[in-house]
Amino acid sequence: MLFLREITTAIRATLVLWVLTTVLYPVLMLGIGAIFPYQANGSIIVSQGKVVGSALIGQNFTADKYFWGRPSTTNYSSFTDKEKDPKNIGQTTGVSGASNYAPSNPDLLKRVSDTIGNLKKAGVTPTADLVYTSGSSLDPHITPEGAKAQLDRVAKARSLPAAQIEPLIAKNTEARFLGIFGEPAVNVLKLNLDLDVLKPI
Template sequence: MRQFNKAIRSTLALWLLTAFIYPLFMLICGQIALPFQANGSLITNNQGKVIGSVLIGQPFKSDRYFWSRPSTVNYSTGPEAPITGVSGASNLAPSNPELLKRIQGEVSRLKQANITPTADLVYTSGSGLDPHISIDAAQAQVQRIASIRGINPEKLQSLVAENTDSRFLGIFGEPGVNVLKLNLALDAF
């Protein structure tokens, strides 16, 4: 009975430590050290309304904006919906006719807009929520946006450069352009 009592106390102590004390400690540390990141890296407008997250890709369909990667995820954004998304890929095989039809539709949409198709403007990301496009994909859209907005293309080039995120720790991944930040900078321009 003594061993059983000891086992119960040890279990309760570990449960208290791992289920309450440690998560509470991490929550407090996150709020103190990195509050922006701990709260979802949310961006607000001038009125304080949340308009997006730096970490989650969002669809931009207007010709006045840089287009993001296509996604198989149905984003639940809008005035009446919270800013959340369900992560996931389409799981369509390369030989699937639906995938081929979707890709051909993206390529023809890009060509109609006089944009050279790049891989990240045609194919979805694995999570469906990637907020970045390549520098080449952003550069391919500069002329379209410059002519629609009446902005000098060189100024748009500098906006792209300002909103380009470098490699993680200088060695991992490729540089990418955060589309939400770039479009916000474009509106502020």
């Protein structure tokens, strides 16, 4: 009798979990996706009718006329079969994550040292977010301080007064999630898109 009761309980639990995970949860996710289509489709940013990126994935800006994002160990660029080098991990696509180097790793120390040197050479005061990668290596944000540190460089490259560009930093600064989680952060892609449509005063 006890065995039969245990079997019945196990079957009921299995059916309840099956309904929850294969019916209710997918329906809930579809409903949320229908309510928030922008987020459900990858937060894709379109500029002048062309897809230019996602608000959730950082891009590698290198020109002086743009604000630079965080360093990354991930390269999401496309490569032709001739360009692909299986020994070049920098070409790896579809994989996110940090390098997992220990703080004492010579390769990490060299990369950090080179990054700091390049920032100083460009006239940018190094901030932590401009020197170190994020855990995912995909972070599309920098701190407001990291953006302001680059302001003079960008203004000079665009022959614009820094005072005209600075409001764009505030405009593209996202507040803490729900007002308590995380820190204010600047979306670099959105900031650079606004820069491209900025007209001299």
